[in-house]
Amino acid sequence: MIRVLVVDDEALVRSGLSMILNAADGIEAVGATDGQGALQAVADRAPDLVLLDVRMPGVDGLTVLRSLMARPSPPVVAMLTTFEADEYVAAALRAGARGYLVKDTDPEVLPALVRRLVAGGVVLAPRVASHVVAGYLRHQAGLGVAAQTLERLSSREREVLVLLAEGLSNADIGRRLHLSLGTVKEHVGALLAKLGVHNRVQAALWAQRAGLLDRVGV
Incomplete structure (x- = not known):
């Protein structure tokens, strides 16, 4: 409950x-x-x-x-x-x-x-x-170059980021992409490090700012 x-x-x-x-x-x-x-x-x-x-x-x-x-x-x-x-x-x-x-x-x-x-x-x-x-x-240093930073993500990391920005949990992302929970956690950790952000909310907002959701037709 x-x-x-x-x-x-x-x-x-x-x-x-x-x-x-x-x-x-x-x-x-x-x-x-x-x-x-x-x-x-x-x-x-x-x-x-x-x-x-x-x-x-x-x-x-x-x-x-x-x-x-x-x-x-x-x-x-x-x-x-x-x-x-x-x-x-x-x-x-x-x-x-x-x-x-x-x-x-x-x-x-x-x-x-x-x-x-x-x-x-x-x-x-x-x-x-x-x-x-x-x-x-406006309060996050370095996020003004979102489009350039996007190129540092692998294709799989982009997929994970899009689903994260949609609000899915790690377990839901794993089911959607047919990945283990451990693998999803590794991808999330890697993309957070590459984006220079500290949590999922920051990553989701970054994805919106970068136009990533629009690019994949979400």
């Missing part, structure tokens, strides 16, 4: 997301709170995933995120936003968030995205992707 905590300052959003998640197989909304109660709720309920509103009065999402990431074993965190251009989302990705969702995500899609995040994948809502990519990469 995947345990999800919803953190948002709007009661209607909290209840709506909780209802959607509780109706899905294998997912339980173990709590819903605002930013003020978020850290205590995480301590009390030990969620696998926190869906965290990036903009809240009082204690905002970035403050909660940074506190969670400082813990020895933080939960997976994905940010919630209503804005197509939200510089706070880029800051959250730099602080350790695994991805971001818009609050009006299709209810039929939300459970699959939750499973993807908990399995180790990345979720980057397409509607705000271009704004977030630009805001994120």
Whole structure:
């Protein structure tokens, strides 16, 4: 059972997301709170995933995120936003968030995205992707030469990068490409090193900036 905590300052959003998640197989909304109660709720309920509103009065999402990431074993965190251009989302990705969702995500899609995040994948809502990519990469040295760096990747590494950018976990990538989990991990490690990035979120944003997804028709 995947345990999800919803953190948002709007009661209607909290209840709506909780209802959607509780109706899905294998997912339980173990709590819903605002930013003020978020850290205590995480301590009390030990969620696998926190869906965290990036903009809240009082204690905002970035403050909660940074506190969670400082813990020895933080939960997976994905940010919630209503804005197509939200510089706070880029800051959250730099602080350790695994991805971001818009609050009006299709209810039929939300459970699959939750499973993807908990399995180790990345979720980057397409509607705000271009704004977030630009805001994120402005702070990443060397990523302005993305097209040139792309040539350093092998064809297999490019395939893995595309699937990683689609949000697939290592296990899902292995099934798609008929590779062992160990081989996928080796490819991911190699492409991260070649791109000069530190994690899957950075690699996924790099792939979008480089136009790699467009080139392969994804």
